[in-house]
Amino acid sequence: MKNKILSALTLLIFAACNSVEKPKENLKDDGVVTPAAVSAPFSKGVNFSGWFETTDPLRIPFNQYTEDDFINAKSLGVDVIRLPVRLNDMTNGAPAYLLSPVFLKLLDMAVNWAEKYEIYIIIDNHCFHPVDPLSSDVDKVLIPVWEQIAQRYRNRSDYVVYEILNEPHGIYDALWGDIQGRAINAIRKHDKKHWIIVGGTDYNSFNKLSSIPIYDDQKIIYTFHFYDPFLFTHQGASWSPPMEYLSGIPFPYNANRMPKAPPELRGTWIEGSLRNYERDSSAEHLTAILDKTAAFSNERNAPVFCGEYGVFIPNSNHNDRVIWYEFITKALDRRNISRTSWDYYGGFGIFNDGLKGDFYSDLSVDIVKALGFTPPQQITRKIEPLKTGFTIFDDFTGKNIYTGFWGADDAVFSFYDMDTAEGEFAIRCHNADQYNNFWFAFSRNADFTKLASDGYAVEFKAKADKPLKFEVRFVMPERNDSIPWRMSYTIDEFNLPPDAKWRTIKIPLNAMAETGGWVNKTQTWNPPKGDFSWKEIDRLEFSIEHSDLKGRTFWVDSIKITK
Numbered sequence: 001m002k003n004k005i006l007s008a009l010t011l012l013i014f015a016a017c018n019s020v021e022k023p024k025e026n027l028k029d030d031g032v033v034t035p036a037a038v039s040a041p042f043s044k045g046v047n048f049s050g051w052f053e054t055t056d057p058l059r060i061p062f063n064q065y066t067e068d069d070f071i072n073a074k075s076l077g078v079d080v081i082r083l084p085v086r087l088n089d090m091t092n093g094a095p096a097y098l099l100s101p102v103f104l105k106l107l108d109m110a111v112n113w114a115e116k117y118e119i120y121i122i123i124d125n126h127c128f129h130p131v132d133p134l135s136s137d138v139d140k141v142l143i144p145v146w147e148q149i150a151q152r153y154r155n156r157s158d159y160v161v162y163e164i165l166n167e168p169h170g171i172y173d174a175l176w177g178d179i180q181g182r183a184i185n186a187i188r189k190h191d192k193k194h195w196i197i198v199g200g201t202d203y204n205s206f207n208k209l210s211s212i213p214i215y216d217d218q219k220i221i222y223t224f225h226f227y228d229p230f231l232f233t234h235q236g237a238s239w240s241p242p243m244e245y246l247s248g249i250p251f252p253y254n255a256n257r258m259p260k261a262p263p264e265l266r267g268t269w270i271e272g273s274l275r276n277y278e279r280d281s282s283a284e285h286l287t288a289i290l291d292k293t294a295a296f297s298n299e300r301n302a303p304v305f306c307g308e309y310g311v312f313i314p315n316s317n318h319n320d321r322v323i324w325y326e327f328i329t330k331a332l333d334r335r336n337i338s339r340t341s342w343d344y345y346g347g348f349g350i351f352n353d354g355l356k357g358d359f360y361s362d363l364s365v366d367i368v369k370a371l372g373f374t375p376p377q378q379i380t381r382k383i384e385p386l387k388t389g390f391t392i393f394d395d396f397t398g399k400n401i402y403t404g405f406w407g408a409d410d411a412v413f414s415f416y417d418m419d420t421a422e423g424e425f426a427i428r429c430h431n432a433d434q435y436n437n438f439w440f441a442f443s444r445n446a447d448f449t450k451l452a453s454d455g456y457a458v459e460f461k462a463k464a465d466k467p468l469k470f471e472v473r474f475v476m477p478e479r480n481d482s483i484p485w486r487m488s489y490t491i492d493e494f495n496l497p498p499d500a501k502w503r504t505i506k507i508p509l510n511a512m513a514e515t516g517g518w519v520n521k522t523q524t525w526n527p528p529k530g531d532f533s534w535k536e537i538d539r540l541e542f543s544i545e546h547s548d549l550k551g552r553t554f555w556v557d558s559i560k561i562t563k
Contacts, residue, residue, distance in 0.1 A: 027252045027283050027327055035336035036297035040221050040305050041158070041195065042120040042338055044372055045080035046073060046350070047308065049343035051110075052085040053126060057103035058414035061404050063397040064345070064356075070113040072359045073344070076373040081119055082307055082340040083110060084126030084166065087149070088141045097144040102416045104152065115157050122197060122340075123149060124163040124307070130239045133170020139179045147186045154191035162187060163197035163307070167204050167225065173211040176201050184215055197305060199223040204307065206289055209296045220302055224293055226309040226328065229280040231273050233324070236315030242268055247315035251324045253278040287331055294335040306332055306339040310348035318366070325370035333372065341371055356402060356443045383536065385450040392440050392540060392559040393460075395423045400443045407436030412553075419555060421461035421502040426557035429542075431550055437543035440559070445477060448534040451561060452509040458540065459506045460559040466552045467493040471515075471545040472507060477538040478520060485532040488515040490546075496554070506562075509534070 051064045073081060085107070091097040107123070114121035125145070142165065153160050164183045168176050180198055187196060198220055200208025206224040227233040235246040248259040255278075261271050279285055297304040309328055311321045325341075332339050342348045350371065351357040352364050361381035368375040391398040405413045410431060417428035427438065448456075458472065473488035489512045495505060514528040542556060 027323065029283055029287050029327065029331045029334065031287075033287075033291065033334050034294060034298070035334065036294045036304055037336075038297060038301055038303050039336050040303040040338040042080035042161075044338065045078045045082065045120070045340040047082045047084060047124075047340050047343040049084050049346050052083065052090075052103075052107070055086060055089045055409075056413070057090045057100035057106075058416050059405050060103065060106055060415065061402060062106050062109075062415070064402050065110075066399075067113050067116075068359075069344070070117050070119060074117045074119055076368065076375065078373065079119060080122065080161075080338070080340060081114060082122040082124050082163070084124050086127050087123075087125040087145050088127040088138075091141065091145060094140070097141050099145060099148050111153070111156065111160060115159050118159065120159045120161055122161045122163050122307075123153075124166055124197075126166040128166045134165075134168045134176070136171060136175060138165075139182060142179065142183050143186045146183050147190065150187040150189070150191040150194075154193060156194075158194070161195045161197060161221075163199075163223065165199070166307075168199070168201050169203050171201060173201055173208065177211065177213040181213060181215055184217060184220075188217070195219045195221055197221045197223050197307070199307070206293050209293065209304070214300065221305050222296070222300065222302060223305045223307040226289070226306050226332075228286055228289060229277060231270065231277055232281060232316065232320070233311045235312065237312050242270065246270060248317075249277070250317065251281055251320040252283075253281045283327070286328070290331050290335050290337065293337060297337075304337050306337055308342040309339065310342040312347050313349075313354045314347065318364075322366045322370045325367055329370060329372050356441075358444055381444065383445055383447045385447040386561075387450055389451075389456060389560060389562040392458075392561065393427070393556075394558055394560070395425045397440060401440050402443060403438065403440050405436075405438040408433040411436055413438065417555065421463075421555075421557040423558070426555050428553065428555050429544075429549070430553040432544045432548065434544055434546070434548045437541050439539045439541040441539040442537060446537045448474070448509065448537050452534045454563075455508065455510070456561055456563055457506045457508045457511075458559070459504065459562045461502050461504050461557045462491070462496055462554060463500055463502045464493075464496050464498050464552070464554040465500045467498045468496075468549050468552045468554060469493075469546045470549075470554065471541075471543045473515065473541050473543060474509075474512070474534075474537050475539050475541055476517070476532065476536060482536070483517045483519060483526055483531070484538065485517040485526075485528070486515045487512045487532050487534075488545075489513070502555075502557070 048065050052060055054060050090100050090103040111121055164180050184196055196219060198212060200212045202208050204223055204225040209222055209224060232249045232251045234240050234243050235249045236244055238244040242265055245262050245264040250257040261274055265271060293304050311324055344350060345356040347354045350364055350367050351362050358381055360376055361379050363375050363378060365375045365378060392401060397403050407413060411433060412430035414428045416425045420426040469490060469492040471488050471490055473486045476482055476485045478484040489507045496503060514532040516528045517526045
């Protein structure tokens with residue numbers, strides 16, 4: 001009986017494997033194609049997302065990427081980086097829309113690194129909302145910001161490229177074509193040297209390429225984005241409701257693996273799309289789209305460029321993602337269409353679980369290879385206990401530390417305040433709501449056990465203009481097997497008098513107290529249980545935990561772990 005059960009299980013497993021793999025054999029792009037005759041000056045790369053995409057230049061988390069990321073990307077075979085920038089938000093507003101000096105300084109550093117390693121860098125104006133339509137008077141800001149960028153970079157190397165605007169939508173083709181043309185003219189008043197990337201409406205749809213006017217310019221690259229089939233590439237995407245309820249969509253189509261529509265999706269457009277998925281995910285359908293883009297390139301005698309393509313990680317099968325990337329990448333290459341995948345670090349990225357990982361231990365090797373890149377050999381990373389102190393923030397964050405701010409729109413926050421205790425920049429927080437916070441995450445997680453036992457402390461300089469209270473805390477990672485327990489210390493008017501004078505605050509790690517843990521995934525609070533461990537620390541947070549700070553300000557500078 002046991003042998004019969006094992007034989008039956010073997011047959012079931014064999015059948016299941018065959019049902020998954022068989023469509024892979026049929027997913028081919030081996031017919032005759034007519035490639036684009038004219039190519040862009042670059043071929044393949046990635047998007048460095050989440051870097052310059054803040055709504056305020058003073059909140060740019062600059063060490064989200066470092067020079068090492070340019071070095072590492074180059075080693076993969078990357079020859080172009082698309083840099084999404086919320087360019088319209090980097091200004092002082094109407095009427096002049098002058099670009100922030102701090103933003104320009106940071107952008108210069110990114111451009112410098114790209115030029116140093118001979119990588120094309122696309123300054124992509126990424127002022128984008130997934131739902132709200134593009135304003136019909138966007139030219140009021142678009143024209144002046146591009147004039148300023150062109151004036152600043154007109155004498156830089158050929159590696160600099162301009163992209164007018166990411167994914168315009170909710171605007172008439174003719175109106176957008178006119179605005180885009182005037183932005184081109186604004187650039188050409190100052191810079192006739194660099195390539196300019198232009199795109200159509202409907203989120204840079206390939207269907208809208210032919211709606212883009214023929215501009216009188218010899219250095220134009222036409223862009224489109226490719227996320228077909230959308231049900232597969234965006235399953236689980238919360239910003240594209242009701243896609244957040246969708247999971248388990250296979251690629252390529254496999255009837256045995258197709259999920260039923262969950263109750264939340266019944267009666268929505270997704271039900272109809274599920275019925276059409278076999279056609280929409282077929283090789284014939286996907287390659288027909290790319291054939292149209294190559295044909296358009298030949299009609300215009302100009303390069304086309306796929307500025308974004310990718311698959312959202314959380315709800316998609318890893319092997320299916322690999323198949324999709326390999327198929328689409330090879331299909332783009334066959335048609336001489338240059339490309340940048342979305343993204344490097346992030347939910348569509350090339351690191352495991354979409355996290356900001358270590359280049360030599362956390363790369364998703366299969367995805368990297370499917371994208372046509374060459375990954376380095378990966379090693380198993382061990383988290384060794386930290387043995388000495390280190391800098392967390394000193395003008396910029398320390399190595400392998402990245403930062404961010406979470407808060408209300410009316411909160412005034414800056415990583416680049418000029419009122420410093422020492423150095424060039426300090427952190428300023430004003431008018432924050434309760435639970436707003438800024439943080440410093442350790443990209444490799446950190447073992448603080450030896451530091452805590454050896455009497456180390458977190459030390460920083462701070463000042464406040466009025467009585468206030470905030471919390472300094474270390475937080476464990478949030479995972480299925482880990483609650484983000486907190487070890488905290490409260491700063492108030494007794495250790496930070498409200499006299500606007502800089503003071504040094506030193507908090508021994510062993511003087512901090514466990515205060516519980518908030519699980520974002522389940523939106524639940526867990527009271528302290530004595531389960532905090534210094535062995536794996538995800539981040540250091542400065543949190544407005546007790547009450548809002550309306551009308552009150554505090555500054556922080558020179559944060560470090562010290563004896």
